[in-house]
Amino acid sequence: MRLRIFALGAILLSGLVNSRGGHPLSPVDVLSSPGGDRLYVACGSGQRVLCVDTTGIQVDQEIMFDHELTGLELSQDGQQLYVTAGGLQGSVLEIDTETGNTVRCLDAGHTPMAPQLSPDEKTLYVCNRFDNDVTVVDLERGETVARIPVVREPVAADLSPDGRLLFVANLLPSGAANVKDAGAVVSVIDTTSRKTRQIPLIEGSTGVRGIKVSPDGSYAVAVHHVAHYQVPATQLERGWVMTSAISFIRVSDLSLLYTVLLDDAEQGFPNPWAIGFSGDGNTLVVSSAGLNQLSLIQVPELFEKLKLIDPQDPQAVAVLGNDLSFLSGIRRRIGFNGVGPRALAVVGNCVYVANYFSDSVDGIDFSFAEGCTLFNGSLGPDVPLTDERRGEILFNDARDCFQNWLSCASCHPDARTDGLNWDLPNDGVGNPKNAKSMLLAHVTPAAMWLGVRADAETGVRAGLRHIEFSVRPEDEARCIDAYLKSLHPVPSPFRDRETGALTVAAERGKLAFETVGCAGCHPAPLFTDLQMRDVGTLLGRDEGRLVDTPQLVEVWRTAPYLHDGRAATLGDVLGSMGHAGISKAASGLSKEELDDLLAYIRSL
Ligand code: HEC
Ligand code: HEC
Secondary structure (H helix, E strand, O other): OOOOOOOOOEEEOOOOOOOOOOOOOOEEEEEEOOOOOEEEEEEOOOOEEEEEEOOOOEEEEEEEOOOOEEEEEEOOOOOEEEEEEOOOOOEEEEEEOOOOOEEEEEEOOOOEEEEEEOOOOOEEEEEEOOOOEEEEEEOOOOEEEEEEEOOOOEEEEEEOOOOOEEEEEEOOOOOOOOOOOOOOEEEEEEOOOOOEEEEEOOOOEEEEEEEEEOOOOOEEEEEEEEEOOOOEOOOOHHHOOEEEEEEEEEOOOOEEEEEEEOOEOOEOOOOEEEEEEOOOOOEEEEEEOOOOEEEEEEHHHHHHHHOOOOOOOHHHHHHHHOOOOOOOOOEEEEEOOOOOEEEEEEEOOEEEEEEOOOOEEEEEEOOOOOOEEEEEEEOOOOOOOOHHHHHHHHHHOOOOOHHHOOOHHHHOHHHOOOOOEEEOOEOEOOOOEEOOOOOOHHHOOOEOOOOOEOOHHHHHHHHHHHOOOOOOOHHHHHHHHHHHHOOOOOOOOOOOOOOOOOOHHHHHHHHHHHHOOHHHHOOOOOOOOOOEEOOOOOOHHHOOOOEEOOOOOOHHHOOOEOOOOOEOOHHHHHOOOOOOOHHHHHHOOOHHHHHHHHHHHHOO
């Protein structure tokens, strides 16, 4: 399919029938109809699916929902659209594309996303991001028939063409961070036996946003960061701190074959996110959500080059993992107008990109050397950019970072933690610290584990200067502050699904939290008394210093724990790795009482 209409410059695709109340649309997923004449765009905060007619280039249908949308899947005949909608008690809505009506609503878990339809269209798989599992829905019965655990924050998935294996991208590493070999894994579910296998990506892998199986079913490709957390973060040159990569997993034996870098020697390809294949499998498309570019990789040529590398030879694989010129000559980087390309659909020689921040869709024909813009279309009339939104864009944006290597969101995905330690020079070197979540950072001074910044405002400005190596106007830092202050906690998956209230066990744990003495240092509502203290946890170069008492809201999602990420789980914090003598206090508790205490802190 080839579009014939060439309309350069932004065009308005839609007048939007339904008001958006000044809110952005925030498109998060895009799919094409089987013939390529229609695109379906799921809008997150816009709570709607917009259908774009690609021949007339306009939005011709708008389907409204009551919740934030997170993902889309389409039946092969284009008749049924499956839309995942977020929240503590998530759901999948089956939509008749002809009428736009909801045919049925299926149950899913916490923040369901990345729906995948089996080739026989009898089963739907949905990743539940905050339940760390995958729901299997029997579509004939309209029921959940299994929940299969994966590792941590599954955000993307793809089925092999025969439907036998489901590849799931776990966004974040799990486990302690003060160890060698920290990194994220890909989970593979055998859809017949429902058994799962974990495939570790290379050391430092985190931020696994996309995964796709090649059209011939021979390998799966995951897109992610590779964090060089072992070295002090003192410079960005040549990917010193962080690189972006695609990892190839062979489907026949589920082995990780190669990890190829997406950056160039003097320019990063930051925050790699969406991935797609052309139908013939010859072009692999990856978006950089931090730089608003696409990488178009020639797959046959790539494999010709990879053939020369023995995946069993650790040295050869290590050289490849650091080679910033491997893709030269076989990859084109294409820039376009949209901001925040987080989803893409490839149809023939065209790629359609949905842009989270500019509320727009770009159509690009890549049969031309430089890529040719078909259209750059706004999905609705502009809404005024608030300081919060501008701050969110800046937080995710690597355009002003030195050589575009990273953005704040590279280590603070969704303004939380990437699950890794970093040796930032802010408190000296050789004493790595676990990346912190930004939630409540502005109301819990001091900032940084050892309180080396007076407050989060100072931390934000230090981050711009010393991590992105850029000098930026005060106004931008002010907007980042506004964004971070506007963050809301995500309701804990450990709360009652219907009411969002504490469970009975957590209510009992709440009492223990007060009687055992936790509340002395972690008093509600912030769960910190804002004091710096020595609780017997600081070692090595940090011995004799004081640590800031952390707040505990959303602690269920910020593993690993303690300043150096030594505790993989909250159980570890209460157990052998306790602090402030709590393991002693906790050892007076029965197993049930401890479980209740855990249930409580997991609910915050
Ligand atoms: C290379 C990874 C990395 C990048 C990139 C990064 N940070 Fe951080 N950030 C960290 C780590 C690690 C910590 C904890 C450090 C410590 O406590 O000493 C942290 C802590 C913070 C804190 C303190 C929060 C608190 O409650 O104490 C703020 C604020 C912050 N970062 C803001 C930013 C901003 C703004 C940017 C972008 C300009 C940014 N960070 C980019 C790794 C990173
Ligand atoms: C004397 C003050 C004090 C008491 C009492 C105390 N804490 Fe803490 N807590 C801290 C400090 C300080 C840290 C940070 C330690 C570090 O990172 O090395 C911390 C860290 C934590 C963390 C890790 C948070 C994170 O983001 O990594 C959890 C969870 C926690 N405390 C829970 C509890 C519970 C549950 C109790 C009661 C059983 C308790 N604390 C008692 C001061 C205290």
